[in-house]
Amino acid sequence: MQLQVMNSPFNQEQAELLNRLLPTFTESQKVWLSGYLAGAASAPLASVLGVPSQQGTTEGTASKEVTILYGSQTGNARGLAKKASTTLEGKGFQVTVSAMSDFKPNNIKKVKNLLIIVSTHGEGDPPDNALTFHEFLHGKRAPKLEDLNFSVLSLGDSSYEFFCQTGKQFDARLEELGGTRLYPRFDCDLDYDEPAAEWLEGVISSLGEAKGGIPALTQGTATQTVESTFSRTNPFxxxxxxxxxxxxxxxxxxxxxxxxxxxxxxxxxxxxxxxxIYPENDPELVDLLLEELKWNPEESVTINKQGEVLSLKDALTTYYEITTLTKPLLEKAAKLTASNELQELLNDNEKVKSYLEGHDLLDVVREFGPVNSSPQEFVSILRKMPxxxxxxxxxxxxxxxxxxxxxxxxxxxxxxxxxxxxxxxxxxxxxxxxxxxxxxxxHNENFKLPANSETPIIMVGPGTGVAPFRSFMQEREETGAEGKSWMFFGDQHFVTDFLYQTEWQKWLKDGVLTRMDVAFSRDTAEKVYVQHRMLEQSKELFQWLQEGAHVYICGDEKHMAHDVHQTLIGIIEKEGSLSREEAEAYLADMQQQKRYQRDVY
CATH class of the missing domain: 2.40.30.10 (Translation factors)
Structure with a gap:
């Protein structure tokens, strides 16, 4: 929106300055400025904006600058980064927020205050949009960072062996490169809201100490940020x-x-x-657990810091996780059961890892009980249902x-x-x-249709991995997108397992979908999967890549996504007459350009 001189109180020069400046503002900066102009119009604008006057302090504005880099697979780290940015800007800091994939690694040398918010994906791996930055920082080209102040918020799942591994790696490496911790690293489990808030509060306090106090909030600053009524903490x-x-x-x-x-x-x-979705536990499993514990199902327990009270049965059904075990849970359970066998198990990491696979809370109570505690003590060791x-x-x-x-x-x-x-x-x-x-x-910014609807797309989604591609096709049909599209789908049997078959056939007939290749692994003597279909079409598939196609993969990470990834490298190597290293670099470059996106689990 351009400000016009006519019908405005600004002269030509002022209008031109405003038209150049306004598009550079973030949404929170616009809200902040509007709040200031509405409630504090009599104050000097420069003083409220934090612009030093000619007689001002000699302390540079760099001390107020904070860079937040996030690495996010599903969107949790991104959401926390945005919230942290809004809070810090409300405190008067100048904040830059960026996905690690959008940040030029060499610019790390210019950063004074760095906040890393990063999740750990799979078996201790960085999320896709953190791979390049992680590789740079841990490589030989990483610069010394003696002038850097930093803090890390790490997200993870304690049921995995390499809990918060990526955050721990960033934290250790930044220190190794000479950086100074602004505030200690926080490692968050699935229920991360409270520890994340505590971490940010500590970071803000440390930043305030570093530059002689936190700027006072201007009236109408943070309170004007409007968020959706329903969210992860307030579901619909x-x-x-x-x-x-x-x-x-x-x-x-x-x-x-x-x-x-x-x-x-x-x-x-x-x-x-x-x-x-917030589910409920199987009522039969809850009944078996209560029967083993020999407690009154109607006894009341307090489930959170807000003092909310539920019956023991309702708490185990709707609030607590009882099917997934973690090592921290076993360690807490060992103190309640006084079981020598459980303590011996915990002393052997390999045995613990094996036990966590396929066992649940009922197994623990049956094998290492009885539980020598009150119901309240017992539920206090459990994780909230994610x-x-x-x-x-x-x-x-x-x-x-x-x-x-x-x-x-x-x-x-x-x-x-x-x-x-x-x-x-x-x-x-x-x-x-x-x-x-x-x-x-x-929201998942790492798995999005191309902005240009004429861009070709290649989708690989066997089984339930077909889900987002049904969404893609519905959207492209609705918006009249003209770009080519190619779907690779696989499952066990054509007759019983071709998910959304009639819809795919209609899209093919109507031209919404350009082509489709399917693989039904149990219908042939030798099992055939989606990667085999891709290899059969390697020449045309590579041609699509050369034309700028975006590639999307959804589904099982350990097997399918890994096999498809290797197949893509092989196709690029063969059809592009490249070395293996060059083919890997080709795909890595696609990933950097957001032309190769994965939604894997």
């Missing part, structure tokens, strides 16, 4: 509209298509985003006020007992149309 109760089994009779699988209403929520999303994230399988433009999910039901037998996935079975067996479920939107 969405009504179930439909819940269908996508697999045919005789299939080895059960894949649910879940349709939820967002009417009245004000929530919005884009293709590539995810939906968080939400489960699912790639959204619909376009909001095509289905207003609705969100669709594709969820594979998880059932298996381990250690002599049948086990069930918490959220997948909650949706498959206990959610009916008319029921409501707590949900929130998890």
């Amino acid at each position: 109760r969405a009504e179930v509209l439909d819940n269908l089994n996508l697999n045919g009779r005789g299939s080895n699988k059960e894949t649910r298509h879940l349709e939820l209403s967002l009417e009245g929520s004000g929530l919005s999303f884009e293709p590539g985003d995810a939906l968080g 939400a489960r994230l699912y790639s959204i399988a619909s376009s909001l433009n095509a289905n207003p006020d609705e969100v669709h999910l594709t969820i594979g039901a998880v059932r298996y037998n381990a250690h002599g007992r049948d086990r069930k996935g918490v959220c997948s079975i909650f949706t498959a067996e206990r959610l009916q149309p008319g029921d409501t479920v707590p949900v929130y939107i998890q």
Whole structure:
């Protein structure tokens, strides 16, 4: 929006200056300035903006500058970085926020105050958008950083062996390069809101000490930031509209298509985003656990710092995680059970790692009980039930006020007992149309359609990995996108497991989808997977890459995504007549350009 001299109180020179300046402001800076102009118009503008006068202090503005770099796979670190930025700007700091993939690594030498907010992905790996910066900082080209003040907020999941590994690596490396910790690193588990807030409070205090006090908040500064009413900490109760089994009779699988209403929520999303669901534990498992503990299910327990009280049964059903074990949980349980066997287990890391796989809280109580504590002491060692994230399988433009999910039901037998996935079975067996479920939107900037709708896209999504690509196709159909599109889908059997088959066939017929290659591994003597179909089409696939196609992968990280990644390198190496190293660099460059994006789990 351009300011016009006509009908405004500004002269030509002032209007030109404002037109150059206003587009450079962040949203929070605009809110801040509007609050100032509304409530403090009599004060000198320069003093409130933090611009030193000619007679001002000799302390440079650099001490007020803070750079926040985030590495995020699902969006949690990004969300915390944005919140931290808003809070710091409200305190008078000048903040630059950037994904690590968008930050020029060499510019680290110019940074004085650095905050790293980063998650750990998979088995201790950096998230995709942190790979390049992580590699640079840990390489020989990393500069000395004696003038750097830094602090790290690390996100992770304590059920994984390499808990918060990436954050720990950044923290150690920045110190090794000469940086000074502004505030100690915080390692956060799945329930990260309170520790993250405590970390930021400590960081702000340290920054204030470093530059002689924190600037006072100007009236109307931070309070004017408007956020969505519903969020991860305040989920919306969405009504179930439909819940269908996508697999045919005789299939080895059960894949649910879940349709939820967002009417009245004000929530919005884009293709590539995810939906968080807060599930409930299996009531049969809760009953077995209570039976083993021999406690009154109706006894009251306090579940949080706010003093909220639930019955023990309700707390174990709706609030606490009881199916996933972590080493910290076993260590706390050892103190409540006084079990020598459990203590011996904890002394052997390999045995602990093996035990965590496939066991749950009921196993611990049965094998190492009895529990010598009160119900209140017992629940205090448990983690809060985390939400489960699912790639959204619909376009909001095509289905207003609705969100669709594709969820594979998880059932298996381990250690002599049948086990069930918490959220997948909650949706498959206990959610009916008319029921409501707590949900929130998890935005994912790392998995987005190209801004230019004419850009070709290649999608690889076997099984439930098909979900975001259904969203992509609905969006492209709705917006009339003209770019070519190519889908690789795979599952076990063509007859029973071709998810959304009629929709894909219609998109092909209508030209919304350019081509589709499928692999049904159990329909042939030799198993065929999506990467095999990609190899069969290697020449054309590479041609699409040369034309600027964006590649998207969704699904299992350990096997499928790894195999597809290696296949892509092989195709680039062969069809581009490149060395292996050059092919790897080609794909890494695609990733840097956001032409290669993954939503893997």
